[in-house]
Amino acid sequence: MPCAQAVSIPCESSSTSQRQCARPGVLKRTPRTPMATGKSKRGPRFARLLLAGNSADPLVVLRSATWNYNSVGLFAGNEALVVDPGLSPAELALLHARLVTAEQPPEPRRINHLILTHAHHDHIRGGCSFEGARTWMPRIAAEKGPEARGRILAAGEALGKRIAAEPAGYSWPQVTDPFDTEAQFVLGDSLEVRMHFLPGHSNCTSVVVIPALATLLSADYLVSPGVPFCRHEARMFEGALVGLRELVERYEIERLVPSHGPMHLGRDKIHEAIASDQSVMAAMRQAVRGALDKGLDKQQVMAAALAAADKDRGQTAGRLAAQDTDNARRILREEQDIA
Ligand SMILES: [Zn+2]
Structure with missing residues (x-):
């Protein structure tokens, strides 16, 4: 049980007793025990709870010290759920403690x-x-072949070195409940949780809906609205944005929690965020088509796509410039295939 040990590190390594550590509220906002998972030029950085969860709103969102990563938890009665938990052992311990003892x-x-x-x-x-938890994951993700698994785990180990914190026993997940298009279960007595397969960010991405909380966990969709975070096919990503819009309407979503960055609150704001991604993708695609029609070379086509993206959102992608270039490249590849 290497991982079970990982979740108790902060209590054991500080003067705080297990009992104190388990007291609701102690871990709220700035924890007493340093939770540093990495150091920036500005000094140590800390994980913190964006949402601490309570009986009216049992959603827990933990912001990592790294990549603005959001781990999510949910509790109902004497049961709890974690969604994409990460990144360091200390952060996992904080999430675990909150879910087990909140309220x-x-x-x-x-x-x-x-x-x-x-x-x-x-x-x-x-x-x-x-x-020991029932583990849900899209089937295509759960059943990645050995080569893909090796590549993904190696990237994870590199992150572990970078933040000097590796969860013990880090390995490929043992998925008990793979799903194809949709799945659902009830947490506690009555809190329904639904999963929807929505590929586009990757070929294996899904999102999670908690209808009673009007909440959608969007994985890597809308992590930086205006700079679409596409790691697979641009066209599939555009389809996913349409699917996301439909889910937001179907479930009357008012709170969207991406896996990185700020939450989007209110249906109008959520639709605005989706629209900004859609608009940038459409502007880039149109620019690529136009440039190809004119017979411009690859470099010029790329430049046209990037300029169109900047113009559409009214600013450059800034530190996300590499993602912008990546999106343009994916669109160009698709448009060349059509031509
Ligand atoms: Zn991702």
């Missing part, structure tokens, strides 16, 4: 469900810390 249940809750939205290494990273 002082008569007995510590069991974290008996784990959802992994897709097979990128940051998303599967903490799964091994929740051994």
Whole structure:
């Protein structure tokens, strides 16, 4: 049980006793025990709870010190769920402690469900810390071949070195409940959780809906609206944005939590964020088509696509410039295939 040990590190390594550590509220905002998972030029950085969860709104969102990564948890009765938990052992421990003890249940809750939205290494990273939980994942993600698994785990190990924190027993997840298009279960007595396969960010991405909380966990969709975070096919990504819009309407979503960056609150804001991604993709595609029609060379086509993206959102992609270039390249490849 290497991973079970990983989740108790902060309590053991500080003067805080297990009991104190388990007291609801102690871990709210800035934890007493340093939770540093890496150092920036500005000094140590810390994980913090964006949402601490309570009986009216049992959603827990933990912001990592790295990549603005959001681990998500949910509790109902004496059960709890984690979604894409990460990134360091200390952060996993903080998430675990909050879910098990929030609102002082008569007995510590069991974290008996784990959802992994897709097979990128940051998303599967903490799964091994929740051994014994029913593990849900899109089938295509769960059944990646040995070569892809090796590549993904190696990228995860590189991250572990960079942040000097590797979850013990980091390995490919043992998926008990692979799903194809949709899946659902009930947490506690009555809190319904639904999963929808929505490929585009990757070929294996899904999103999670908690209808009673009007909440959608969007994995890597809308992590940086205006700079679409596409790691697969641009056209499939555009299809996913349409699918996302439909889900937001179907479930009357008012809160969208991406796996990185800020939450989007209110249906109008969520639709705005989707629209900004759609608009940039459309502008780039149109520019690429236009440039190809004029017979411009690859460099010129790329420049036209990037300029169109900047013009559409009214600013450059800044530190996300590499993603912009990546998107343009994917679109160009597709348009060349058509031509
Ligand atoms: Zn991803």
